[in-house]
Amino acid sequence: MAEDVRADVCIIGGGLTGVSAALELAEKGYKVALVEAQDIGWGASGRNGGQIVPGLATDIRVLEKLVGTETAKILWDFSLGAIESIHSRVQKHQIDCDLRSGYLHAAIKKRQVEDLLSWQTALDRFGHPPTKLLRGAALRGALDSPRYLAALSDPAGGHLHPLNYTLGLAQAAQEAGAQLFVRSPVRQIKPGTEIVVETPKGAIRSGFLLVCGNAYLGQLLPSISPYVMPVGTYIAATEPLGEDRARALIPSLAAVADLNFVLDYFRLSADYRLLFGGRVSYSTVPPPQLGSAMLRRMHKVFPQLIGVQAEYAWGGNVAITRNRAPHLGRLRDNLFFAQGFSGHGVALTGWAGKLMAELIAKQSTDFDVFTRIPHRKFPGGRWLRTPALLLATTAYRLLDLV
Numbered sequence: 274m275a276e277d278v279r280a281d282v283c284i285i286g287g288g289l290t291g292v293s294a295a296l297e298l299a300e301k302g303y304k305v306a307l308v309e310a311q312d313i314g315w316g317a318s319g320r321n322g323g324q325i326v327p328g329l330a331t332d333i334r335v336l337e338k339l340v341g342t343e344t345a346k347i348l349w350d351f352s353l354g355a356i357e358s359i360h361s362r363v364q365k366h367q368i369d370c371d372l373r374s375g376y377l378h379a380a381i382k383k384r385q386v387e388d389l390l391s392w393q394t395a396l397d398r399f400g401h402p403p404t405k406l407l408r409g410a411a412l413r414g415a416l417d418s419p420r421y422l423a424a425l426s427d428p429a430g431g432h433l434h435p436l437n438y439t440l441g442l443a444q445a446a447q448e449a450g451a452q453l454f455v456r457s458p459v460r461q462i463k464p465g466t467e468i469v470v471e472t473p474k475g476a477i478r479s480g481f482l483l484v485c486g487n488a489y490l491g492q493l494l495p496s497i498s499p500y501v502m503p504v505g506t507y508i509a510a511t512e513p514l515g516e517d518r519a520r521a522l523i524p525s526l527a528a529v530a531d532l533n534f535v536l537d538y539f540r541l542s543a544d545y546r547l548l549f550g551g552r553v554s555y556s557t558v559p560p561p562q563l564g565s566a567m568l569r570r571m572h573k574v575f576p577q578l579i580g581v582q583a584e585y586a587w588g589g590n591v592a593i594t595r596n597r598a599p600h601l602g603r604l605r606d607n608l609f610f611a612q613g614f615s616g617h618g619v620a621l622t623g624w625a626g627k628l629m630a631e632l633i634a635k636q637s638t639d640f641d642v643f644t645r646i647p648h649r650k651f652p653g654g655r656w657l658r659t660p661a662l663l664l665a666t667t668a669y670r671l672l673d674l675v
């Protein structure tokens with residue numbers, strides 16, 4: 274940004290939430306100005322595992338207890354709509370992002386197999402597309418790892434190249450008329466009938482503001498920051514394995530995640546690397562020797578890969594909420610925010626963008642269904658919430674170990 278700009282809607286954040294909202298609004302004819310502190314897709318959206326996971330990060334049965342069956346069902350349908358909208362956007366805008374369907378939720382322990390069965394019943398009750406429990410030879414035919422006892426095969430999930438998808442949406446938004454300003458950090462928001470958003474070299478005046486900074490927003494809006502905790506999470510990419518060797522690991526070519534609290538998640542890339550994600554850092558400081566640390570976890574899953582190197586390893590921040598459900602809301606009639614997608618943002622962010630656009634266009638108030646989810650602040654304030662979260666999660670990590 275090098276000058277002042279006027280727009281109907283200003284959007285802070287050039288991740289999947291922001292660019293989806295920009296695209297939807299520009300397609301509806303709004304004058305949109307999006308401001309991004311770094312580059313489009315620089316945040317979690319360009320760094321993530323690319324796994325398209327159905328549902329919210331909150332377990333479907335927990336969600337039902339939180340908001341009741343009727344609302345939980347609507348939210349579940351939103352998550353399926355979010356996945357459908359990825360497919361339709363990729364097709365409509367011809368986004369080259371290696372989109373593929375197929376997802377395996379993998380169980381390491383006996384109690385997790387029982388959990389998968391109970392979960393399958395809940396999914397059927399919610400009208401989810403039919404899932405299949407794989408064991409024995411059927412499991413090995415889909416995923417050749419000695420670590421898992423069973424896996425629930427879910428046709429709704431899948432995977433894609435997240436940065437290419439984000440950049441593709443951004444390009445489509447630009448082509449529809451949205452203005453995207455990169456390397457323009459927002460320093461201050463001045464609310465009012467006309468909202469003023471200030472960056473070092475220019476300001477945007479607009480009738481509406483959408484705040485989509487997620488784990489990278491910091492203290493820009495102090496009233497929403499205590500509801501999310503930025504947590505570091507990490508991925509390693511092997512050297513290219515060659516098609517035959519790669520396909521032998523995951524013959525189904527599905528994205529895979531286990532059921533542990535600190536989970537492993539992985540998939541093959543289009544150039545046949547294994548992309549292996551896992552580990553968390555509540556301080557957001559990456560673990561030392563990240564590549565080797567990730568390889569150790571990968572070898573537990575695929576001992577066949579001992580000797581294979583990690584060519585790349587990286588991390589990023591994911592914003593978690595206390596109940597892991599996304600935190601969407603209105604601060605004023607013309608100021609909305611969406612954050613806290615936890616590990617389910619690839620799909621849900623796109624839906625959040627669409628719902629914010631529909632709210633502004635007065636086409637639907639579906640956005641407000643998300644505001645029925647009760648959210649609580651992380652205890653401990655700005656400085657103590659990390660130690661508090663560490664204490665609270667230690668018990669879950671111990672459960673993973675046993």
Ligand SMILES: Cc1cc2nc3c(=O)[nH]c(=O)nc-3n(C[C@H](O)[C@H](O)[C@H](O)COP(=O)(O)OP(=O)(O)OC[C@H]3O[C@@H](n4cnc5c(N)ncnc54)[C@H](O)[C@@H]3O)c2cc1C
Pocket residue numbers: 285286287288289290291308309310311312313314315316317318319320321322323324325326457458459460485486487488489490491493506507508538550587588589590591592611612614615616617618619620622
């Ligand atoms: C390593 C990793 C792996 C993950 N794996 C998966 C996965 O496999 N599947 C899945 O569903 N989810 C996954 N996630 C989560 C998912 O990536 C996020 O939920 C999602 O990308 C959030 O999108 P967003 O647009 O809300 O936020 P982001 O993509 O983080 O974008 C926010 C943007 O706002 C900008 N910003 C912040 N403050 C300002 C400001 N003051 N001024 C201007 N700009 C600002 C930031 O620079 C940033 O670019 C993963 C996350 C990480 C980090």
